[in-house]
Amino acid sequence: MKVIDLTHTIRENMPVYPGTEPPKLSPTSSYESDGFKETLMQMYTHTGTHMDPPAHIFSGRTTLDEFPVDQFIGKALVIDCRELKEGQAITMDCIRRAGEKAEQADFLLFNLGWDCRWGTAGYFGEYPCIDEEVMAYILSGNYKGIGFDVIGLDPISDEKLIRHHRLFEEKDIVNIENLKNLNLCGTDLFWFSCFPLKVENCDGSPIRAVAWFEQ
Template sequence: MKMIDLTQLITASMPVYPGTEPPHLTVASTYETDGFRETLLSFFSHTGTHMDAPFHLFGERTKLNEMPAAQFVGKALVIPCMQYGAGEEIGMEALAPVRQLADEADFLLFHTGWSRYWGKAEYFGDYPVPSQEVCRYALESGKKGLGFDTIGIDPIADEGLTRHRLLLSQRDIVIIENLTNLDKIGEGLFLFAALPLKYENADGAPVRAVAMLEEE
């Protein structure tokens, strides 16, 4: 089985959502003083490649730590979206060529190519976003989650987080943001896992996202 890591590295200088404090990775114990190394990690729950829970926006909805582990693993399909430019909506036409496979998938991962701007100003600009019709399709077809290689699924200017609210208000679905390496997967269904940190009252969490492909 071939494993492809879809996770951005957490560093002190990494891109974070505008207004969010960057991570702090402080060496708390050293080989010289303590005989071992230990790092104090301090970062927001929506740092790097991460997952949003319904509890992120709705206090009465489900927390990540309340979801079964099966929520985070399943069949996935990459949706090619490189044809969409800055600020454009990804509509159902993007799914049309692969609709049968999309219907079978538990996760849809949208490859916009925006991860090429990781660490650059363009990453926080106008990136492609899914249409509300695509979000409703995900809900109606019982998807476990949607994933994106962008910093969000709503435009930076949308302070109301319209698409987040549409998805997270209705059922237990997760949103995965800041994915990378989606170009390395290819066509067809594959096994996908994005396992979040399990902590109390989890509104979101960094994940280690991986694609597991059958060797040819």
Template sequence: MKVIDLTHTIKEGMPVFPGTEPPKLDAASTFEKDGFRETLLTMYSHTGTHMDAPAHVRKNGITLDKFGADKFVGKAIVIDCNDLSEGDTIDISYINKYKGIIEDTEFVLFKTGWDRYWDTEKYYGKFPVISEEVADYLISSNKKGIGLDVISIEAIESEDLPMHHKVLKNNLVIIENLCNLDQIGSDLFTFCALPLKFINSDGASVRAVAILD
């Protein structure tokens, strides 16, 4: 068994969605003063590699703490979209390339390679986004969720968030800011993205991993 970490490390000064305050990590207790260490973390619920709940954009949407833990684990496939450039769209042709295997998955992860721009201004730019047809496929095929190695499933300047509404109203979850998808390959694997469990969570940071047999 091989376990691949798909998670960016939370630290001060890390990339966050424009308008969001970056996390703060303060020494609350120290060896010198207290004989042990504790860290006070102050951060938004959508910091780093994180999961969006339906409640993120929908007033009566379900929160992450209301899902069973099995919602966050399942068979997954990585869709290779590395050929896309700035502002391109992940269209249904990328799904069609994996017909026959994608039907057996519960999570679909899109590898654009954009995680290589993490900690640069380009990460916030015109990254690849999913098309409405792709969103419709994921919904109609009853997937548990969708993941990407970019900061959002739609353009960063989007104000109405139509793709978020479309996906989340059908109780899929969205995992954004994944990394290391290039280490997985094209075979099925077990995907785990367990969010921090806090009450009424509209989203939460996750420790996402791929487990390869």
């Protein structure tokens, strides 16, 4: 079995969404004084490779802990959008190239090639975002989730989070941000898991996103 980690490592001074604080990892116990190591971890629920549920945007909508656990596992397909330039839109042309496989997937993962900018100022640039036709396509399907190797579903400049609102207004679906290594996943369907922490009333959570291939 071939397994690929699609997750950025959580560390202090990592890239975070503008206006939030990076994680703090504070030692509380040590091998020398206590015989074991333990760390106090302080971070926002939308840190690193993470997942948004509808409750991220709408009060009273589904939180991550309310989803059945099978929401976070299934077949995924990478949609290659690496030819797009800054500020361009992700259109249905990208999805149509995948043919019927796009309709067979539980998760559509959009590869912008943006993970190569992780840790640089360029990561916060004008990454391509899905247009209204792609959003309508996603909402009309039976997808468990969508994912991106960029820091947001919406452009950083969009303080109204228009795409988040459209995605979550009525549909129980999850949105994954800050993926990596999507270029290693090929062009066929593969197994994918993205389990969040099970936190009460959870508006978001870091995840360990993994792709695996049966050989």
